[in-house]
Amino acid sequence: MSFSDFAAPLWFAFALVVLALTVGYLLVQWHRTRQTLRFANMELLETVAPKRPGPARHIPVALGLIGLLALTVGLAGPMADKRVPRNRATVILVIDVSLSMQATDVTPSRLAAAQKAAKGFVDDLTPGINLGLVTFAGTASLMVSPTTNHDQVTTAIDHLRLAERTATGEGIFTALQAIETFGNLLGGGTEPPPARMVLESDGKQTVPANQDDPRGGYTAARLAKSKNVPVSTISFGTTWGKVEIPRQQGDGVDEVPVPVDDAALQQIANLSGGNFFTAASLADLRSAYSTLSDQIGYETVRGDASRPWMILAAVLIAAAYTASLVLRQRIP
Template identity: 55%
Template sequence: MSFLQPWWLLFLLVVGALAAGYWLIQRRRRRDVMRFTNLELLERVVPRRRGWPRHVPTAAILVALALLTVAMAGPTAEAKVPRNRATVIMVIDVSLSMQATDVSPTRLQAAQVAAKTFADRLTPGINLGLISFAGTAAVLVSPTVDREPVKHAIDALKLSESTATGEAIFAALQSIQSFSEGLAGGGAEGPPPARVVLMSDGKQTLPGPEGENEPRGSFTAAHKAAEAKIPISTISFGTLLGRIDLSGRSTAVPVDDASLRQIAQISGGQFFTAASQQELQQVYATLGEQIGYETRRVDVSHTWLVAGTLLAMLGLGTAVALGRRVP
């Protein structure tokens, strides 16, 4: 915890002085009592003290003064607060390899369930969009705070041939740019922060298996994302044992981690693996926490102010109840 105006804490010395003064007064009273030799008369003249409870009102008020002093100093602390301006684009691979059943019931169906859960749990103020890609990329839903269009589009995903990962990333960047421009340049605070969440199970096949560095390749697109300060979180989805049926022949479709990890590293994002629906759910939960919230220093003086006020009220109340007077 830190303070905006720490010099107010010097008043804690005053509170300490008051506490010391109260202690000295109690010591002096005890000394004066011992000097009074006629104890039998003293018991008749001086009302009987109630022991330690008589100190409760003063102690409560002294602690209340200390709490109120801290509140005046403007205490701040780090806290997670919801993001309300961020833009997130989910990019989902719908190439034929996504019909593999190594993730039950299929890679695509498991991805659909997890993606809808992610949409539901994402902070309401975040704008969420959806892009699907196979041989080409299609913007299915532009960024919006309404989750229903996104979930309907996720349910309607269909498989197709080829994997154009680079085109999908470029489409996501263009969607983010268009949305930011629609906000009149992002307003006084600048363009809203953005993130791309890319889920795929294999290496791109367009413009070619070795074409990641081509002008429309995935690595080139990742560099563009890094220049725009838009990190790409990639999810490698599936296992090395994945197989699909193509024209009556069983074809191996092992998941490709290397290219997706490279995309994340280039763009400044994170790489995740998900070999099951449960793991994918956990990945999306982690992303939702990271994307939906940010850590800021916030004013926490209200808590100290409330505590100090309540203690002051308690001190005055007990003083009246115990001694029919304030301390």
């Protein structure tokens, strides 16, 4: 800790007053002892005052001086980093609802696990955050516009429905549009509120096939970066996941592999400035969401940390007066 960690370091000069009081007290005690020994009849003194003052008589003064030192630190205005809940921040939860989410490589299914973990994420977010929900398959839909009423998002998560194909880029574009619209409606500042996106997907983008297409995931991630909206991605599922697709002609079903696409989702996070997570189970998914909730829901700010020192000073000075009354029957 240095002087730069204090708002008013000049108050440390008050410590010189505390030092002067300490020296003065020691000199008074020394002078008093010397005078007593010089003029007292020792035989008579032992008779009338067999019990001499013990070290306990110094406790009130010691407590008072330490209290003044604590007060000095408090007056100097110590500063410290504090984690405080974010306000006005906008978060869009973007969830993949393509047919691959019905795979059962994650118990009981990818979709059911995703719903449970996402609702836990919603519950953990601080109340002041404006939360929205976007779902995407072949197209993307804004299910819930950003709102502090998080119950709306929870209800929407309970009613997710699967559809064909996967358009990851459309999900990001739709979320960015929702963030921009909400920022314009919110107003109240020279800059839009800070925004972040959490995208959970389990498979490879199929619409369009090229991630660098104008509507592809990488293009959307670059746009998010330019708008200062990090996209944190969660790759959810395993490499051996499969789904059963009814045959278009004839009876029966075909087993179609639906492995996760870690590389693409990690690239989206890298391009946008977000974080990348992998989750092969409900526990993994909850852990990823928990980390994101902590990152998104709170911010670290530099703030005043003098209160504990002022409380300590008050307690010590009060203790000094109490000890003086108990030990010496008078206030120093």
